[in-house]
Amino acid sequence: xxxxxxxxxxxxxxxxxxxxxxxxxxxxxxxxxxxxxxxxxxxxxxxxxxxxxxxxxxxxxxxxxxxxxxxxxxxxxxxxxxxxxxxxxxxxxxxxxxxxxxxxxxxxxxxxxxxxxxxxxxxxxxxxxxxxxxxxxxxxxxxxxxxxxxxxxxxxxxxxxxxxxxxxxxxxxxxxxxxxxxxxxxxxxxxxxxxxxxxxxxxxxxxxxxxxxxxxxxxxxxxxxxxxxxxxxxxxxxxxxxxxxxxxxxxxxxxxxxxxxxxxxxxxxxxxxxxxxxxxxxxxxxxxxxxxxxxxxxxxxxxxxxxxxxxxxxxxxxxxxxxxxxxxxxxxxxxxxxxxxxxxxxxxxxxxxxxxxxxxxxxxxxxxxx
Numbered sequence: 001x002x003x004x005x006x007x008x009x010x011x012x013x014x015x016x017x018x019x020x021x022x023x024x025x026x027x028x029x030x031x032x033x034x035x036x037x038x039x040x041x042x043x044x045x046x047x048x049x050x051x052x053x054x055x056x057x058x059x060x061x062x063x064x065x066x067x068x069x070x071x072x073x074x075x076x077x078x079x080x081x082x083x084x085x086x087x088x089x090x091x092x093x094x095x096x097x098x099x100x101x102x103x104x105x106x107x108x109x110x111x112x113x114x115x116x117x118x119x120x121x122x123x124x125x126x127x128x129x130x131x132x133x134x135x136x137x138x139x140x141x142x143x144x145x146x147x148x149x150x151x152x153x154x155x156x157x158x159x160x161x162x163x164x165x166x167x168x169x170x171x172x173x174x175x176x177x178x179x180x181x182x183x184x185x186x187x188x189x190x191x192x193x194x195x196x197x198x199x200x201x202x203x204x205x206x207x208x209x210x211x212x213x214x215x216x217x218x219x220x221x222x223x224x225x226x227x228x229x230x231x232x233x234x235x236x237x238x239x240x241x242x243x244x245x246x247x248x249x250x251x252x253x254x255x256x257x258x259x260x261x262x263x264x265x266x267x268x269x270x271x272x273x274x275x276x277x278x279x280x281x282x283x284x285x286x287x288x289x290x291x292x293x294x295x296x297x298x299x300x301x302x303x304x305x306x307x308x309x310x311x312x313x314x315x316x317x318x319x320x321x322x323x324x325x326x327x328x329x330x331x332x333x334x335x336x337x338x339x340x341x342x343x344x345x346x347x348x349x350x351x352x353x354x355x356x357x358x359x360x361x362x363x364x365x366x367x368x369x370x
Contacts, residue, residue, distance in 0.1 A: 126362030
């Protein structure tokens with residue numbers, strides 16, 4: 001018999017966060033348990049103040065066989081979602097988990113759900129739909145090759161794919177090309193200013209990041225604005241990554257035009273059991289100190305007012321050059337640029353010129369609650 005029910009008590013919460021490590025041989029990535037647990041702590045992750053969230057465990061013959069979380073934003077324009085999915089290869093377990101998520105979302109007055117999203121499109125996105133077995137990357141979930149077919153068979157409809165492109169830093173061609181372009185346009189380059197994040201004004205910089213993000217990504221498919229509570233929570237998660245990572249702002253005539261962020265791939269250092277003890281702390285500390293092989297570029301965007309403006313191409317090129325230069329400074333060998341909508345032809349053409357070939361694909365599904 002299979003039954004899915006809400007997580008109750010500390011032991012079940014620990015079982016929820018321990019499940020990916022147990023099912024790792026099936027193809028699930030293993031998050032850092034301590035870090036993931038903080039995302040369900042309202043005192044740490046203030047995002048929860050604006051969202052109704054419930055975790056569920058599926059039980060089969062008295063043992064945990066799967067997990068899921070449902071999330072319903074207070075903002076009626078933002079989609080209800082399911083995520084944090086991990087389960088045995090059993091369609092009946094998936095059916096029980098999806099039914100539990102649907103029930104919770106229905107109780108909150110919604111008519112459909114989208115996922116996997118943990119929690120929104122601003123966090124971990126999708127289930128792998130290709131390039132299985134790729135190396136772990138920060139906040140990019142790994143899942144088994146049988147999951148897409150199982151989600152299709154469960155009656156959910158695919159709605160969008162997201163891509164990752166990875167640059168071999170030693171082989172990149174962008175920096176030299178951009179240097180030549182800059183020499184030909186000195187007057188325009190004089191109007192462009194780049195600056196790094198000011199650590200001593202971290203809270204103010206977070207607000208500026210959120211404002212730029214909400215503007216630059218606001219017209220994208222599935223965009224969900226970052227709210228004040230979410231920004232505060234994300235700041236707690238972001239700060240350790242900026243020990244060796246960086247956020248760089250671009251300004252045109254002193255007006256904000258875009259930004260880029262690059263952070264070390266600490267997923268390389270997460271133990272297979274997801275635990276920090278006994279030696280995980282040391283490995284994580286080295287990763288945060290930049291002693292990893294790769295990095296991720298999760299944000300590279302230009303504000304709406306500058307789309308099609310001469311500043312747009314210059315700012316985008318300069319920001320990308322700075323991100324690549326930061327990787328060289330830290331000794332990082334490859335840079336993943338993710339995620340990119342599969343319909344974003346302009347960005348994919350830019351990736352091809354770097355060259356940064358597509359090497360990751362994640363898919364989202366949507367379904368009604370009947």
